[in-house]
Every structure is written in structure tokens, then in C-alpha cells.
Amino acid sequence: MPVALVCMSHSPLLDFVEPAADVRAAVDAAFQQARAFAADFDPTLVVSFAPDHYNGFFYDLMPPFCVGYEATAVGDYGSQAGPLRVPGELAESLAQHVLNQDVDIAISRRMEVDHGAVQPLEILFGDITARPVVPVFVNGVARPFAPMRRVRRMGAAIGKYLATLDERVLVIGSGGLSHDPPVPQWATAHDAQRAMLLNGRHPTDEARAARQQRVIEAARQFAAGTATIRDLNPDWDQRFMDLCASGDLAAADALTPEAMAEEAGNSAHEVRTWVAAFSALRAVGTYTVDYRFYRPIPEFIAGFGLMTAHIG
Numbered sequence: 001m002p003v004a005l006v007c008m009s010h011s012p013l014l015d016f017v018e019p020a021a022d023v024r025a026a027v028d029a030a031f032q033q034a035r036a037f038a039a040d041f042d043p044t045l046v047v048s049f050a051p052d053h054y055n056g057f058f059y060d061l062m063p064p065f066c067v068g069y070e071a072t073a074v075g076d077y078g079s080q081a082g083p084l085r086v087p088g089e090l091a092e093s094l095a096q097h098v099l100n101q102d103v104d105i106a107i108s109r110r111m112e113v114d115h116g117a118v119q120p121l122e123i124l125f126g127d128i129t130a131r132p133v134v135p136v137f138v139n140g141v142a143r144p145f146a147p148m149r150r151v152r153r154m155g156a157a158i159g160k161y162l163a164t165l166d167e168r169v170l171v172i173g174s175g176g177l178s179h180d181p182p183v184p185q186w187a188t189a190h191d192a193q194r195a196m197l198l199n200g201r202h203p204t205d206e207a208r209a210a211r212q213q214r215v216i217e218a219a220r221q222f223a224a225g226t227a228t229i230r231d232l233n234p235d236w237d238q239r240f241m242d243l244c245a246s247g248d249l250a251a252a253d254a255l256t257p258e259a260m261a262e263e264a265g266n267s268a269h270e271v272r273t274w275v276a277a278f279s280a281l282r283a284v285g286t287y288t289v290d291y292r293f294y295r296p297i298p299e300f301i302a303g304f305g306l307m308t309a310h311i312g
């Protein structure tokens with residue numbers, strides 16, 4: 001029944017583009033805080049709300065939310081590859097409970113996850129198989145996006161289910177905050193990009209390397225001030241983290257996809273994972289934020305935030 005939360009930005013650029021030494025030290029210290037929080041809480045179960053970046057979910061079938069009954073990490077950007085340790089029966093029960101609460105959610109018996117789901121697990125636990133994990137995909141990259149109120153309801157439905165379990169559950173929200181990495185958008189993609197967005201599963205090593213190199217190059221240019229991607233928005237990020245800390249998650253309903261993209265970039269939609277995770281925690285009880293970190297880090301193309309919270 002105890003439930004705690006870690007929400008954190010992710011960036012596949014962590015090991016590829018080096019920020020100033022003080023920024024790196026601050027990020028490492030934040031990771032250490034989160035690691036200690038997770039170790040102290042010692043979860044028996046992790047529920048991971050994470051987006052995907054056209055590695056596991058494509059436009060041939062793009063659900064707003066999906067529970068993985070089994071899941072494998074693809075190993076993009078050098079992240080750990082291989083199967084997650086998913087408690088299949090519990091994942092099935094979770095999905096049924098969510099549906100029973102009139103919230104639609106897809107399921108996958110062969111989910112593939114990328115750095116979005118894997119990076120927090122590696123940072124918190126050192127290995128993606130260290131703890132049993134139920135992965136919950138929350139679309140934060142591919143339009144159309146579920147309204148925030150539905151993200152909230154989905155998170156709350158999962159939280160209500162978690163409250164019935166005899167487990168110590170850590171909910172993770174991975175992604176955001178303001179950022180606009182060069183992930184193609186369907187509306188502006190050329191033919192080859194559209195083919196990838198439609199069904200780009202299992203690219204060749206060369207294709208994956210080329211895609212990643214483009215993003216790494218964009219990060220270097222962004223840090224140098226020569227990239228054309230949208231700026232980070234620290235004010236927007238701090239306001240969003242204030243909202244999460246307040247417990248008034250219904251305030252997130254005012255965040256429309258159009259305004260989010262305009263103010264915080266095309267990948268700010270990933271904060272849906274935070275809204276889901278905080279809503280799950282709120283459904284269990286009132287919560288207190290223990291730790292909060294934020295830095296805008298162009299080298300990582302990320303408004304980089306991290307929060308931990310516990311019930312009470």
C-alpha cells in the first residue's frame with residue numbers, strides 16, 4: 001500500500017554532450033538524491049509512466065495509453081537493452097481495474113520501450129531488471145494528444161488500484177519539461193521520415209546511428225546557440241513543477257497541446273507522464289514533495305527537472 005513518486009526529465013544526450021562542470025555536478029547530485037530516496041523507500045513494485053520516441057509505438061497504431069504485460073528495451077542511445085521484469089498477472093489486473101473505472105487503456109503483450117522508460121530505472125536502480133516494473137506508455141510525442149483531464153483520470157485510476165495492493169509502489173514519471181528536440185512531426189515530415197513514423201520498428205544499426213547523430217549534433221548546436229529548435233522555457237517549467245507540488249492537478253487541465261508546443265516545445269507534451277504519476281499518488285492520499293531540482297540544460301535539450309514525493 002505505501003506509494004511514493006519520482007518524476008524526472010530524461011535525455012538521451014546525458015552521455016553524449018557535456019555541460020559545464022557545475023551543471024554536471026548539480027545533475028549528478030540530483031540523481032543521487034533520487035537514488036537515495038528510492039533506496040530508502042525500497043519498492044517491491046515500480047509503475048513507470050513513460051513516453052516513447054518512435055522506437056516502440058508508431059503511427060500504424062498509436063494509443064494514448066498502454067500497459068505492458070511484457071516489455072523489452074530497445075537500447076537506443078546506449079541505454080540498457082533487453083527484457084524488463086514485468087509482473088504479468090499484476091499488469092493484467094491493473095489494466096482491468098483501470099478499464100473497470102471507465103478509463104480506456106490499451107495493453108501490449110510485446111511492448112518495446114526506449115530511453116524514456118529505461119533511463120530513470122538505470123539511474124535509480126542501476127539495472128532495468130533490479131525491480132519488478134509495470135510499464136505504462138503515455139503518448140507525449142505523437143499528435144493527437146489526450147487532454148490532460150484524461151491523463152489525470154488514467155493516473156488516478158491506476159493510483160486507486162495501487163492502493164489495494166500489498167506492495168511498496170514507486171511511481172515514476174519520465175519526461176519533459178520544456179524541450180524541442182528534432183524528433184520529426186508528421187505534419188512537416190518528408191516521405192522517408194513519414195515511413196519511419198508510420199512503422200520504423202527495428203531500424204538497422206546504421207539508420208539508428210544516423211538518427212541519433214543528428215540529435216547529438218542538434219544538441220551541440222543548441223548549446224552553442226546556433227540551433228533553430230525552440231528555446232527552453234524555465235518559467236514554464238517552474239510553473240509546471242509548482243502545479244505538481246500543489247496537489248491541485250486539475251489545474252493541469254488548462255494546458256492545451258497548442259499552448260504547450262508554442263510555449264515549451266513539441267516534446268513538452270511528455271509532462272503528461274508527470275501528471276499521470278502525481279495523479280496516481282494523489283489518488284492514494286495527500287502528498288508532500290521531498291525534493292525538487294531544476295536546471296535548463298541546452299546540452300541535454302531539456303528543461304531538466306526532478307521531484308520526489310511521498311504520501312503524508
Ligand SMILES: O=C(O)/C=C/c1cccc(O)c1O
Pocket residue numbers: 010011012013053175176179181183211212215267300301302
Ligand atoms: O528520440 C530521440 O531521438 C531524442 C529524444 C530526446 C532528445 C532530447 C531530450 C529528450 O527528452 C528526448 O527524449
Ligand SMILES: [Fe+2]
Pocket residue numbers: 010051053116175176267270
Ligand atoms: Fe523524451
